[in-house]
Amino acid sequence: MNTSETPQNVHEQIVTLLPRLRRFARNLTRNPHDADDVVQIALERALTRLDQWRRDARLDSWMFKIVRNAWIDELRFRARRDKVFLAAEAGDSIGTDSMARETDLLSVQSAMARLPEDQREAVSLVLVEGLPYREAAEVLDIPMGTLTSRLARGREALQALLGTEGETP
Amino acid sequence: MTISDETLMAYADGELDAAARAAVESAMLNDPQIEKRLAQHQALRLRVQAAYSAELSEALPERLLMAARGVPSQPAGNVVNLQEARAAMERSAPRAAPRRPWQSAGALAASLIVGVAVGFLMWGRSQSPLVFGAGGTLVARGPLAQALSNQLASEQSPSSSVRVEVSFLAKSGEYCRTFSLSREASSSGLACRHGDEWQVQILARGPAAGGDSEYRTAGSGLPASILKSVEGQIAGDPLDRAGEKAARDRGWKSIAP
Numbered sequence: 001m002n003t004s005e006t007p008q009n010v011h012e013q014i015v016t017l018l019p020r021l022r023r024f025a026r027n028l029t030r031n032p033h034d035a036d037d038v039v040q041i042a043l044e045r046a047l048t049r050l051d052q053w054r055r056d057a058r059l060d061s062w063m064f065k066i067v068r069n070a071w072i073d074e075l076r077f078r079a080r081r082d083k084v085f086l087a088a089e090a091g092d093s094i095g096t097d098s099m100a101r102e103t104d105l106l107s108v109q110s111a112m113a114r115l116p117e118d119q120r121e122a123v124s125l126v127l128v129e130g131l132p133y134r135e136a137a138e139v140l141d142i143p144m145g146t147l148t149s150r151l152a153r154g155r156e157a158l159q160a161l162l163g164t165e166g167e168t169p
Numbered sequence: 170m171t172i173s174d175e176t177l178m179a180y181a182d183g184e185l186d187a188a189a190r191a192a193v194e195s196a197m198l199n200d201p202q203i204e205k206r207l208a209q210h211q212a213l214r215l216r217v218q219a220a221y222s223a224e225l226s227e228a229l230p231e232r233l234l235m236a237a238r239g240v241p242s243q244p245a246g247n248v249v250n251l252q253e254a255r256a257a258m259e260r261s262a263p264r265a266a267p268r269r270p271w272q273s274a275g276a277l278a279a280s281l282i283v284g285v286a287v288g289f290l291m292w293g294r295s296q297s298p299l300v301f302g303a304g305g306t307l308v309a310r311g312p313l314a315q316a317l318s319n320q321l322a323s324e325q326s327p328s329s330s331v332r333v334e335v336s337f338l339a340k341s342g343e344y345c346r347t348f349s350l351s352r353e354a355s356s357s358g359l360a361c362r363h364g365d366e367w368q369v370q371i372l373a374r375g376p377a378a379g380g381d382s383e384y385r386t387a388g389s390g391l392p393a394s395i396l397k398s399v400e401g402q403i404a405g406d407p408l409d410r411a412g413e414k415a416a417r418d419r420g421w422k423s424i425a426p
Contacts, residue, residue, distance in 0.1 A: 014237045019225040022233070026224070036230060043236035108220035126182060127217040133184050152175055159213055 010050060013059055014043065020060065020129055021067055027124035028071045030113050038074060042067040061135040064125065068139060111161035119154030126151055172196050172203050181210035298331075298350065299369060309360050309367040317346055317360055317367045321417065323410045334391060336413045339402040344421040345370070347395055357391055359398050362421040371398045 021042065025035035046053075046066050053062050112120060125136040126147075137147040172193055179185050180193050197204045298313035309317055316331035325332060332349045339345045345361035358372040373392035391399075408416060 011238045015234060018229050018233055018237055019227065022227075022229070023221060023224045036233060039233055040236045043233065047236075047239045108217055112217075123217070127214050128221045130218075133179075133182070148175055148179070152178055155178060155210065155213060158217070159209065162213075162216070 010053075010059070011047075014046065014063065017060055017063055021063055024064055024124055024129055025067050025071065027112060027120060027128065028068060034071075034074070038067060038070045041074070042070040045070065058135060060129070061131060061139050064129070064131070065139045065141075068121070107162060108158075111158050114161060115154055115157055119150050119157060122147055122150040123154040123158065127155075174206065177203070177207045178210050180207060181214055307369040307372075309369055313348065313350065313360075314367055317348060317362075318421065319417065321410070321413055323413070335399060336408040336416065337399065337403045338405065338408070338416075338424065340404045341402070341423075343423045344416050345399075345402060347391055347399060349391075357395050359395050359402075361402075362423065370402075371395060 018039070021039050022035055025038045025042075026032055029035045029038060042063065046063060049066075053059065112123065115123065121140055122136060125131045125139055126133065131139070133144055133147055133151075137144045140147065142150075176185070176189070176193065180190060185193065193203070193207070197207065298309060298311050299307050300310055308314075312329075313331050316329065316333055320329065320331065320333045322333050322336060330351050332351070334347045334349065336344065336346045339361060341361070343361045343363060345359060346367075347357065347359050349357040356372055359370045360367040361370055362368075371394060373394045
């Protein structure tokens, strides 16, 4: 603790971030129940490691990273238990295809759910969460060049799935 | 001059410095195709943001709010003891004066907080209807304390955030009343008049109306844990309308057992 920030302030800041953490977790997990579980695990971890948060670092990036690591751990755990995690199956949990055709809102989300994981993470952090490239690369532990190429491919795929503006998706 | 797609993407994402932005802008003047490609990147960004903006205003589950505020997660059975809840509250309010040793033990072990006690704590000290009194007791305050002191079960305004259901004389000689709170962490509890304060004996998750049926007994409107506590403490029958009014008019002064 090298500033005057009290733990209470940090808690309140984390509460403010909650909607975004949940949203990011949903994009990662493609399942709202998994997302809340992962966010809860991440919150518990973050609070026990608050001393590891550099006060000059962005709290949102730091938390996104913890959420992502919690999800990676969860996937490893599931793999160890030999439970099959089918991406396609999980993708169905947010909206159905018939709903997806009805509104733009669902079509963007179902298009997102079809992206490969690495592209979905990049698009989610930059386009949805609005992180600068540098922060997003840091969250994902990848070089900037890797981030921008995943982002470019993710955008291209989204564009193809959604159609261009004005056209029927 | 050709402009790569990655550059246009970076432009749309606000990642270019002033010089690079100017280069894109001057290239656009000469090539409407560049402008069109950029517009696609910008439109996609806006479309994705718009599609996800509604999620930000969704109600948050209580368990996440509690986790964010460092309140320990509820063990199985939703029973949390008061000591843990108090410790959590003190952790989240570090500027509070340290508790003196002689205040610490005592009544804590006797009391149970079920579920949402921790929910109250997350409202923060200024709004919480409960505070920790001397000896670690949980004391009603604000509108809850006022309702317990003044509101008759037979004369309740539907707009009140507190409902008082059952009033009774306990075996201890103190008057006790059950209450329900309708705020977001809706819950019910049992408070007994001790001296000039209402000490909360037990709290349970369970909305005053609807939902959470596992905590409720059909028809009673009160969570089973509260009813059990009432049954354990009540001397005789609950107060009727006249008895309740008489007790209130005497200031809920306890009667020697």
